[in-house]
Amino acid sequence: MLFSPSQRRKRPQLRLSERRLLLMAGDTLAVLLAVLLALYIWARIDDVPFDADYVLPNVFWFFLLSGVWLLLASANDFYDLDTASNRLRSMQLLALITGQILVLYLLVFFFSPRGSLPRLFILYFGVIAFVLIALWRLLNPALIGWASAPRRVLIVGVDDSAALIIDTIREHHADGYAV
Helix, strand or coil: CCCCHHHHCCCCCCCHHHHHHHHHHHHHHHHHHHHHHHHHHHHHHHCCCCCHHHHHHHCHHHHHHHHHHHHHHHHCCCCCHHHHHCHHHHHHHHHHHHHHHHHHHHHHHHHCCCCCCCCCHHHHHHHHHHHHHHHHHHHCHHHHCCCCCCEECCCCCCHHHHHHHHHHHHHHHCCCEEC
């Protein structure tokens, strides 16, 4: 029995804009979870109960760190789909963004009044966020749409124009297309 390509697809393909939004949503969720875990570690080290009375006064960290994360990630093209499909480049950018957050915090820390900001909280956050986002990015390529079989391309052209198109596809997107 023969099936058309649309009938063989088991899962819907996401549009490019939807893939970017999915990446941003996953990263934001990982950042929010990292803040929560860093607050938990901070509470355990200070030997105070981790409950709503502890989290509510520190809720601004959720907004601040997720906003800073999204700003730095966008500024570093972390949501570019070509970058996101390259695992090595993604991990390099993830390390760079995490480092930028830590440097930014150090600058703010040294110019703020003594005792007004937590010392190790951002370090906890940075390590946890790096691990969670790395896991999200490395373990879910199928969710984003890069784990499918190579795409087939039909090139209509003659002579040098067809050869140029084939060479360009091989050079820039050889991992995603069967040429």
